[in-house]
Amino acid sequence: RIYRIVSLCPCVVLSPGVTPGPSTSVLVGVVVGLVVAGVLLTILLVLLCRYKNAKDSCCNRTFSLPQPQSTNQQDQESTQGRAPDPGYTLLQHGIYDTITPSDNNDNDQPQAVLSVSPQWLDPGDSVTLSCWVKESSTGWRFFWYRTVPYTARLLSLSDRSYSVEPLSGNGTSEDSYTLIPTGPSHTGGYVCRAERGDPVYDTLYSKPQFLWSGEPQPSVSLKMRPNRNQHFNSKSLSLSCEEKGNSTGWKLKRYREKAVDSECGSNWGSIAGSKCTIMLTFSWDSGVYWCESGSGEYSNAVNITVVVGPLILESPAYPITEGDSVTLRCTNRYQETNPIPKVDFYKDGVLIRNETTGEMTIPVVSKSDEGSYKCTFNEEESPKSMVRVRGVTPGPSTSVLVGVVVGLVVAGVLLTILLVLLCRYKNAKGETFIISH
DSSP states (O other), X not given: OBOOOOOSSOEEEEOOOOOOOHHHHHHHHHHHHHHHHHHHHHHHHHHHHHHXXXXXXXXXXXXXXXXXXXXXXXXXXXXXXXXXXXTSOBOGGGOBOOOOGGGSSOTTOOBEEEEEESSBOOTTSOEEEEEEESSOOSSOEEEEEEEEXXXXXXXXXXTSSEEEEESSXXXXXXXXXXXXXXXGGGOEEEEEEEEETTTTEEOBOOOOEEEBOOSOOSSEEEEEESOSSEEETTSOEEEEEEEOSSOOOOEEEEEETTEEOOOTTSSSSEEETXXXXXXXXXXXXXXXXXXXXTTSOBOOOEEEEEEOSSEEEEOOSSOOBTTSOEEEEEEETTBTTSOOSSEEEEETTEEEEEESSSEEEESSOOGGGOEEEEEEETTEEOOOXXXXXXXXXOOHHHHHHHHHHHHHHHHHHHHHHHHHHHHHHHHHTTOOOOOOO
């Protein structure tokens, strides 16, 4: 599926591929180093005791290293024993009936409002969900949900666009909920609702709000042609869901005008296999587009702006890693193939370049290049384009090597201390050790 958001500012997320975090890899290396140190330490003690042929207590002791706990365990919230959430009915085997508050409430029932900040995922950072009720802000208890593909007899939104799964069992008294640390698995839709009083008075569910990622995902990637965020109206646009694994049933969706559209091929675009084509673009085709599978997986998302004016700023639609080069190009609707003779480029509202080729190249992108860009020509200007730069994280093998070195250094220090203590102990008993190499 594909969704879209209306926006005059397309978002270019520049980021590396998803790799294991350096801290996890360093930890693995440290554990490996310490295990090696433990083995060496045990061998040394045995040899020393045998050499002295003494019946010292150290020879009869067993030394063992504590086993590291698995870092792959994830906290999972069990739904067993949980009271049924107001708005749906508990059936056999933990299956919930599709009864939403909007199906059984008066027209004056308030609706919760949800916001997600930030809406574009920067892995590792925290994301805050905020929920409020327009009519009143006191005395509410808030409940948080994540959207999943619609399934009959599950808790679902009234329009059956999605079913939902609770993030917290008993809700929270705070009007915000934090996801930390975030990763690709957190991309997708979220909704909230609120309740208060006895008997319980609850709100309607909020409209879904989404957390998107510009990074290619393991299962599928959204590809776009032409490969840029800004497009002139009355042109064709092609998008496709390119699968990487065994996942099937991908649909192209879009989010525009603060709501989710149906997938491509229903009332917009034409679908052929995994390819969606918009033959003639209009300004209302602006929004965020992504692929969504029948199991609830999400691809990377692209923020598209369809421009009616004479200028667009061409910038990559996909992530760029810090250290790569990037070229921004100012294009005239009436001379797309010819470079504009004199263009001014702005970053965060400040003039930074005057170019005679119509292009601005940053040969080595750094974090300081992050910002909002636009171009101007003859008193005309393009929409703004947000360029985000993400740093490079060390590869797993490098991090493991660093961890091993750290572990061995620690082991060397411990062995040195042990030898000094043993020598002092034996000297105190009037014995002399000669250590030959």
